[in-house]
Amino acid sequence: MTESSRTGQDAVDAITAQWYAVRPELETAPMAVFGRIYRISRAMADATERVYERHGISRGEFDVIGTLRRSGEPYTLSPRQLSATLMLTSGGMTGRLDKLEKAGLLGRSPDPHDRRGLQVTLTERGLELVDAAVVAGLEVQRAALTGFSDEEVDVLSGLLRRLLGAVQ
Structure with a gap:
C-alpha cells in the first residue's frame, strides 16, 4: 500500500x-x-x-473502425463523415484509412450517389476485430470503476457531462 x-x-x-x-x-x-x-x-x-x-490496432485506428461500427449496417461512411466525427484533417484520415485498408479491416469504393466521392466500409474482419476490441476496452474501463456503486457511476457521469458542457 x-x-x-x-x-x-x-x-x-x-x-x-x-x-x-x-x-x-x-x-x-x-x-x-x-x-x-x-x-x-x-x-x-x-x-x-x-x-x-x-488486437493489432492503435487508439486512432480503433476510433475509425469503431465509428464505422457505431454507424450501423452497412457500416459505411464517407471519408468526410469520418473526418468530421473524429475531428481529423483529410490528410490524417487518409493515413489511417490506408493502414486499415492494407490490414483488411475496411475497404474503399466509389460512392454510387456521388461520382467524385468515396465510401469507406468495414470488412467482416474489421467487424470481428472492433467487436472484440470494444469489449476489451470496456473491461479496462469497468475495472477502473469497481470501487464505485452503479449509482455513484451515474452521478459521476452526470457531473462530468455538466462539466463538459460548461467547457465546450
Missing part, C-alpha cells in the same frame, strides 16, 4: 499543497478537479492503448 492510499492523499493534493505554501491566497479547487481529470484521462488512454495494441 502506498503512502498516498493510506492517507487518502494523491499527487494532486501534493501539488495544491505546494501552491498553498507559496501562494495561500489562491483558490486551487479548480486545479485539483482538472488535474485529476487530466491524470485519469492519461492513465485510461494508456491502458486502452495497450488493450488495442493486443
Whole structure:
C-alpha cells in the first residue's frame, strides 16, 4: 500500500499543497478537479492503448473502425463523415484509412450517389476485430470503476457531462 492510499492523499493534493505554501491566497479547487481529470484521462488512454495494441490496432485506428461500427449496417461512411466525427484533417484520415485498408479491416469504393466521392466500409474482419476490441476496452474501463456503486457511476457521469458542457 502506498503512502498516498493510506492517507487518502494523491499527487494532486501534493501539488495544491505546494501552491498553498507559496501562494495561500489562491483558490486551487479548480486545479485539483482538472488535474485529476487530466491524470485519469492519461492513465485510461494508456491502458486502452495497450488493450488495442493486443488486437493489432492503435487508439486512432480503433476510433475509425469503431465509428464505422457505431454507424450501423452497412457500416459505411464517407471519408468526410469520418473526418468530421473524429475531428481529423483529410490528410490524417487518409493515413489511417490506408493502414486499415492494407490490414483488411475496411475497404474503399466509389460512392454510387456521388461520382467524385468515396465510401469507406468495414470488412467482416474489421467487424470481428472492433467487436472484440470494444469489449476489451470496456473491461479496462469497468475495472477502473469497481470501487464505485452503479449509482455513484451515474452521478459521476452526470457531473462530468455538466462539466463538459460548461467547457465546450
